[in-house]
Amino acid sequence: ETGVTQTPRHLVMGMTNKKSLKCEQHLGHNAMYWYKQSAKKPLELMFVYNFKEQTENNSVPSRFSPECPNSSHLFLHLHTLQPEDSALYLCASSSFAGGSYEQYFGPGTRLTVT
Amino acid sequence: GQQVMQIPQYQHVQEGEDFTTYCNSSTTLSNIQWYKQRPGGHPVFLIQLVKSGEVKKQKRLTFQFGEAKKNSSLHITATQTTDVGTYFCADTSGTYKYIFGTGTRLKVLA
Numbered sequence: 264e265t266g267v268t269q270t271p272r273h274l275v276m277g278m279t280n281k282k283s284l285k286c287e288q289h290l291g292h293n294a295m296y297w298y299k300q301s302a303k304k305p306l307e308l309m310f311v312y313n314f315k316e317q318t319e320n321n322s323v324p325s326r327f328s329p330e331c332p333n334s335s336h337l338f339l340h341l342h343t344l345q346p347e348d349s350a351l352y353l354c355a356s357s358s359f360a361g362g363s364y365e366q367y368f369g370p371g372t373r374l375t376v377t
Numbered sequence: 378g379q380q381v382m383q384i385p386q387y388q389h390v391q392e393g394e395d396f397t398t399y400c401n402s403s404t405t406l407s408n409i410q411w412y413k414q415r416p417g418g419h420p421v422f423l424i425q426l427v428k429s430g431e432v433k434k435q436k437r438l439t440f441q442f443g444e445a446k447k448n449s450s451l452h453i454t455a456t457q458t459t460d461v462g463t464y465f466c467a468d469t470s471g472t473y474k475y476i477f478g479t480g481t482r483l484k485v486l487a
Binding site for chain 1: 382410411417418420421424425465467469473474475476477478479480
């Protein structure tokens with residue numbers, strides 16, 4: 264499945280670095296999401312964008328800054344992260360069609376904060 | 378806030394045995410979706426249940442939504458090694474809001 268792509272696939276960064284994660288969906292969906300997946304926690308919804316407008320921000324620390332320039336692209340800007348932010352960051356997209364809004368996930372970015 | 382718990386957390390089965398994972402919510406579920414995540418992979422949508430008491434089947438997989446819409450289950454008949462992975466339920470509590478369960482990691486021994 265290549266409907267949702269994410270880059271980079273792996274990222275190692277220091278606590279003082281600034282980096283960005285990129286997500287692109289080729290499915291014509293209107294909603295895009297960022298999730299954090301840690302080893303011992305369920306998938307945590309971070310941000311939701313619907314038609315480029317942010318509709319959810321689940322109390323995410325300000326060191327994570329999302330950007331959605333259009334319905335196909337989503338970014339997650341990272342700065343001054345902490346080691347506990349190391350996780351798999353997953354992007355997903357969906358479209359409300361006929362009452363079903365299944366999510367399509369990208370392969371994820373494995374982030375390590377040193 | 379709402380919590381969606383899944384049991385068991387881990388399950389090891391011999392190939393050919395059946396497997397069931399249960400999804401329980403502290404509040405009434407809106408719609409339930411099930412996803413499968415292979416080791417090293419990303420979640421892949423399996424199915425959505427909407428109606429109270431609904432039962433859907435996909436080959437060896439049977440999905441059920443509780444009558445009170447506070448629980449759901451996924452049952453796999455005669456597991457195969459390709460069933461290995463983590464199974465998540467998710468409550469779509471709002472049109473674009475999803476709350477994922479804690480997941481059940483299935484290991485199938487050949």
